[in-house]
Amino acid sequence: MMTEPIVSCRGVNKIFGSGELQVHALRDVDLDIMPGDFATLAGPSGSGKTTLLNMVGALDTPTSGEVVIDGQSLRGMGKSELSDLRLNKVGFVFQAYNLVPVLSARENIEFVLELHGMPSAERRDRAREILREVGLEGLENRRPAQLSGGQQQRVAVARALVARPSIVLADEPTANLDSKTTEELVQLMYRLNREFGTTFVIGTHDPRVMEHSKRHIELLDGRIASDERS
Amino acid sequence: MIASLAWRNIWRQPTRTALSLTGMAFASMLLVFMLSFQFGSYDSMKANILRIIDGFGQVQPPGYKDDPEITKVIRDPSGLIAELESLPQVTTASARANGYVLLANGERSFAAAVAGVDPVKEVRITRIASLIKQGRPLRADDDAAIVLGEALARNLRLKVGDRVTLLGTAMDGSVAADVLKVVGIFRTGITEIDRQIAHMPLDRFRETFVMDGAVNEVAIIGRDLRDIINAEPRLRAIAARHDAVYLNWGQLQPAVKQAITLDMTTASLMYGTLVIVVVFIILNTLYMSVLERTREFGVLLAVGMKPGQIGRMVWMEIIFLSLVGTGIGIVLGMGLAWYFGRVGVTFEGMQQIFSQWGLPPRIYPRMTPFRVLAGPSAIILLIAIAGIIPYRRVLGLEPVKAMNA
Numbered sequence: 250m251m252t253e254p255i256v257s258c259r260g261v262n263k264i265f266g267s268g269e270l271q272v273h274a275l276r277d278v279d280l281d282i283m284p285g286d287f288a289t290l291a292g293p294s295g296s297g298k299t300t301l302l303n304m305v306g307a308l309d310t311p312t313s314g315e316v317v318i319d320g321q322s323l324r325g326m327g328k329s330e331l332s333d334l335r336l337n338k339v340g341f342v343f344q345a346y347n348l349v350p351v352l353s354a355r356e357n358i359e360f361v362l363e364l365h366g367m368p369s370a371e372r373r374d375r376a377r378e379i380l381r382e383v384g385l386e387g388l389e390n391r392r393p394a395q396l397s398g399g400q401q402q403r404v405a406v407a408r409a410l411v412a413r414p415s416i417v418l419a420d421e422p423t424a425n426l427d428s429k430t431t432e433e434l435v436q437l438m439y440r441l442n443r444e445f446g447t448t449f450v451i452g453t454h455d456p457r458v459m460e461h462s463k464r465h466i467e468l469l470d471g472r473i474a475s476d477e478r479s
Numbered sequence: 480m481i482a483s484l485a486w487r488n489i490w491r492q493p494t495r496t497a498l499s500l501t502g503m504a505f506a507s508m509l510l511v512f513m514l515s516f517q518f519g520s521y522d523s524m525k526a527n528i529l530r531i532i533d534g535f536g537q538v539q540p541p542g543y544k545d546d547p548e549i550t551k552v553i554r555d556p557s558g559l560i561a562e563l564e565s566l567p568q569v570t571t572a573s574a575r576a577n578g579y580v581l582l583a584n585g586e587r588s589f590a591a592a593v594a595g596v597d598p599v600k601e602v603r604i605t606r607i608a609s610l611i612k613q614g615r616p617l618r619a620d621d622d623a624a625i626v627l628g629e630a631l632a633r634n635l636r637l638k639v640g641d642r643v644t645l646l647g648t649a650m651d652g653s654v655a656a657d658v659l660k661v662v663g664i665f666r667t668g669i670t671e672i673d674r675q676i677a678h679m680p681l682d683r684f685r686e687t688f689v690m691d692g693a694v695n696e697v698a699i700i701g702r703d704l705r706d707i708i709n710a711e712p713r714l715r716a717i718a719a720r721h722d723a724v725y726l727n728w729g730q731l732q733p734a735v736k737q738a739i740t741l742d743m744t745t746a747s748l749m750y751g752t753l754v755i756v757v758v759f760i761i762l763n764t765l766y767m768s769v770l771e772r773t774r775e776f777g778v779l780l781a782v783g784m785k786p787g788q789i790g791r792m793v794w795m796e797i798i799f800l801s802l803v804g805t806g807i808g809i810v811l812g813m814g815l816a817w818y819f820g821r822v823g824v825t826f827e828g829m830q831q832i833f834s835q836w837g838l839p840p841r842i843y844p845r846m847t848p849f850r851v852l853a854g855p856s857a858i859i860l861l862i863a864i865a866g867i868i869p870y871r872r873v874l875g876l877e878p879v880k881a882m883n884a
């Protein structure tokens with residue numbers, strides 16, 4: 250049986266700027282992310298990792314080529330439709346500072362559920378549950394500033410996962426973490442992938458992250474240099 | 480939760496927010512107090528001027544105001560008076576007859592406006608009785624008596640107890656002549672009144688001027704000018720039933736009305752400027768806070784919040800801020816207006832000018848819902864409209880660019 254890819258990129262090019270300052274960040278990228286993938290996206294700085302993750306997550310649109318997320322093409326979508334698509338299909342974990350500082354850990358998560366229109370009692374339970382899942386029981390009411398970097402990233406992972414998206418994209422999620430915390434965060438994502446089948450694509454330089462990947466994609470100068478499953 | 484988020488966002492920069500709130504509160508307080516004060520002074524000015532002679536309103540024969548001829552009359556005022564006094568807003572209605580006459584004392588003679596008044600009722604309408612400086616007011620049992628303005632008495636070289644000769648035209652066109660005893664001399668402080676006005680008993684006046692029970696006007700008064708203003712439609716209807724017209728305070732004292740309008744116009748310019756300055760300062764603060772949060776808005780967009788939702792959140796922040804700021808201002812302004820409403824405000828050395836305008840030496844701010852809410856509402860409304868600027872900036876955000884900002 251053929252499974253449909255969750256995200257599929259066909260002939261994707263991304264060009265930033267114009268004239269002399271023009272940067273060709275992605276060149277003719279063809280890529281399919283399959284359900285259950287736990288993929289790492291590596292490559293030298295400037296190779297286009299972030300740019301590609303942004304395309305895959307509907308944060309940005311290609312200069313040419315097509316991106317299809319869960320059967321929906323991004324072509325011609327307006328800002329509001331792209332927001333909706335991200336809300337319903339994609340979870341993001343960024344490098345750092347991606348929580349709302351005035352909301353507690355639990356509220357940061359509930360917030361996403363509210364955007365989904367979930368009633369408040371259900372929201373609260375769901376947020377508690379997912380925080381327990383990522384090992385933050387007891388820290389629900391702390392604000393981001395009262396949490397360590399690793400704990401903040403766990404909240405971010407919980408927030409990315411809570412609405413059960415089709416795919417979670419993480420761009421250098423461990424860049425600001427020490428090795429022990431990095432290991433814990435990767436283990437967490439890996440476990441979530443195994444237990445719930447959540448699809449992850451993680452942009453990273455970090456060998457400790459790559460160790461766990463089941464699929465390793467290498468970018469070089471905006472092209473896919475290799476794409477191997479293990 | 481968006482509302483709660485907006486509320487918390489306001490308090491991220493407590494000092495900045497406190498400063499914004501102080502600015503808004505101060506402006507609102509000033510507006511509440513100044514409007515209460517200004518309108519309060521208009522209230523006393525109107526009431527004082529109207530209480531000298533006119534009353535809070537009058538019923539007159541049609542055309543009498545523009546061309547006050549003694550032949551224009553209300554034939555039998557008793558029914559009219561009873562109907563007017565039956566209104567709860569009207570405390571007293573009093574009939575008057577007016578004649579433009581020559582008053583003479585020996586060689587000297589001066590033109591004057593003599594009114595025949597009901598000495599008992601008139602005490603409740605005009606302040607002439609309380610402004611008597613020599614002698615006494617008119618009494619119910621007076622007959623050939625007259626009280627006159629200080630300047631008029633001085634011009635005629637009259638003292639209390641002297642006799643004065645009156646010459647005019649009676650209602651039937653014959654010569655009206657009488658000799659009256661000066662019982663009192665009043666001073667209102669308003670030059671035209673003190674130089675021209677004299678009061679005598681209505682009955683004697685009607686005899687002298689052959690009026691046969693008719694009068695030229697019925698003046699009314701109520702506890703508060705506002706009551707009479709509110710009763711205007713009914714007063715008009717009553718006047719119409721008696722083939723007469725009703726004149727409100729503005730028609731009786733068009734100059735006062737004009738002066739108030741002029742004063743209000745210049746004051747409005749000042750208030751408007753204050754409101755606009757405050758709105759721009761707040762807008763600037765909010766716009767800065769929006770710029771500072773560009774990255775965060777990028778993340779919110781990434782997790783699926785719509786640009787419009789973020790825009791509304793920012794809009795809510797500015798509205799919350801202005802509600803709190805103006806709310807504090809309203810409370811403070813009401814406190815000030817309440818306090819000075821009790822003790823009054825005096826202006827050293829201004830009494831002379833004030834009295835020309837019928838203002839008492841002490842002015843009492845008076846609050847009404849309009850006076851309290853007009854200024855703060857204007858601030859909130861303009862801020863809500865100005866909020867479109869940060870709102871539009873948020874709508875223009877692109878998630879990736881915003882996160883890299």
Ligand SMILES: Nc1ncnc2c1ncn2[C@@H]1O[C@H](COP(=O)(O)OP(=O)(O)OP(=O)(O)O)[C@@H](O)[C@H]1O
Pocket residue numbers: 265266272273274292293294295296297298299300301
């Ligand atoms: N908004 C932009 N405007 C202009 N050039 C851009 C922009 N974003 C990315 N680029 C350029 O596109 C290329 C790819 O950038 P990208 O951020 O995707 O690299 P990366 O692989 O994520 O690098 P790093 O490991 O440093 O994060 C780089 O040359 C970068 O300078």
Ligand SMILES: [Mg+2]
Pocket residue numbers: 298299300420
């Ligand atoms: Mg990058």
